Amino acid sequence: MLGRTYVDENCSVARALEMVGERWSLLIIRDALLRGFCRFSEFQRSLAIAPNILASRLEGFVEAGLMEVRTHPDRVGQHTYVLTEKGRQLAPVILALTAWGDRWAAPDGPPVAYQHQRCSGAIDLQVRCSICGDLSATGDLTARPRRTEPA
Amino acid sequence: MLGRTYVDENCSVARALEMVGERWSLLIIRDALLRGFCRFSEFQRSLAIAPNILASRLEGFVEAGLMEVRTHPDRVGQHTYVLTEKGRQLAPVILALTAWGDRWAAPDGPPVAYQHQRCSGAIDLQVRCSICGDLSATGDLTARPRRTEPA
Numbered sequence: 001m002l003g004r005t006y007v008d009e010n011c012s013v014a015r016a017l018e019m020v021g022e023r024w025s026l027l028i029i030r031d032a033l034l035r036g037f038c039r040f041s042e043f044q045r046s047l048a049i050a051p052n053i054l055a056s057r058l059e060g061f062v063e064a065g066l067m068e069v070r071t072h073p074d075r076v077g078q079h080t081y082v083l084t085e086k087g088r089q090l091a092p093v094i095l096a097l098t099a100w101g102d103r104w105a106a107p108d109g110p111p112v113a114y115q116h117q118r119c120s121g122a123i124d125l126q127v128r129c130s131i132c133g134d135l136s137a138t139g140d141l142t143a144r145p146r147r148t149e150p151a
Numbered sequence: 152m153l154g155r156t157y158v159d160e161n162c163s164v165a166r167a168l169e170m171v172g173e174r175w176s177l178l179i180i181r182d183a184l185l186r187g188f189c190r191f192s193e194f195q196r197s198l199a200i201a202p203n204i205l206a207s208r209l210e211g212f213v214e215a216g217l218m219e220v221r222t223h224p225d226r227v228g229q230h231t232y233v234l235t236e237k238g239r240q241l242a243p244v245i246l247a248l249t250a251w252g253d254r255w256a257a258p259d260g261p262p263v264a265y266q267h268q269r270c271s272g273a274i275d276l277q278v279r280c281s282i283c284g285d286l287s288a289t290g291d292l293t294a295r296p297r298r299t300e301p302a
Contacts (some may be wrong), residue, residue: 011253034294092247101163117291121282131272142268143185
């Protein structure tokens with residue numbers, strides 16, 4: 001989606017951004033994930049982006065395996081864009097961006113709360129150290145190259 | 152950084168992406184956060200991006216309060232770009248992108264492991280429901296508008 005420019009980076013952040021780093025991408029994923037949108041017209045109304053850009057993003061998601069095209073259950077001939085498991089697993093990225101935006105870019109307070117659909121519980125994103133359990137570990141991180149072995 | 156196009160969205164994801172959604176932004180933050188880079192030349196060598204783009208991103212980060220310019224402790228006249236607390240708190244976004252990329256875009260296995268510097272513990276990112284504790288809650292999320300009150 002971002003071309004091949006990030007691909008030389010042997011880094012999961014760079015590779016993830018190749019698929020979802022393009023402008024509008026994560027907002028489309030957000031709408032699919034949290035608003036249950038699946039129709040072209042729903043995304044377009046929500047985001048007010050040019051149809052050709054939206055079409056290009058949705059096609060890119062299908063190519064990358066983040067969404068799949070399904071026929072609309074009720075409307076013959078209409079199709080929908082539905083997140084795959086690979087797409088749904090971007091939820092923590094959306095949640096992390098939300099938490100940060102709530103804290104640093106929401107002068108009128110957080111506009112939206114995310115809930116667990118089943119029990120209405122608030123969704124909690126926690127970063128902790130697996131050894132000492134420190135929850136403030138993000139201020140004190142380091143990256144260690146891993147021996148790469150086939151997944 | 153992305154212009155004003157996202158600003159009509161009363162959404163913390165959109166507002167966060169305004170500041171860090173531009174191409175290269177999150178990779179620069181990654182390098183500052185996890186590799187400890189703070190000099191222009193370090194970022195440039197690491198990312199191999201055009202100097203004018205890197206300069207524009209760094210200036211944008213300073214304007215947005217994600218980084219601050221400090222004079223280099225050892226080299227007179229040279230300055231460094233240091234993450235502020237606001238910038239450092241993007242760590243969960245980087246960690247969430249890493250976890251997703253490790254799972255879905257790392258054919259040779261995850262290239263890097265993130266550790267807690269103090270005790271070398273692995274860093275764990277967990278999404279859970281605050282009521283039922285379900286760790287798979289991301290597949291079952293919903294967004295509820297919050298009454299906006301001043302922060």
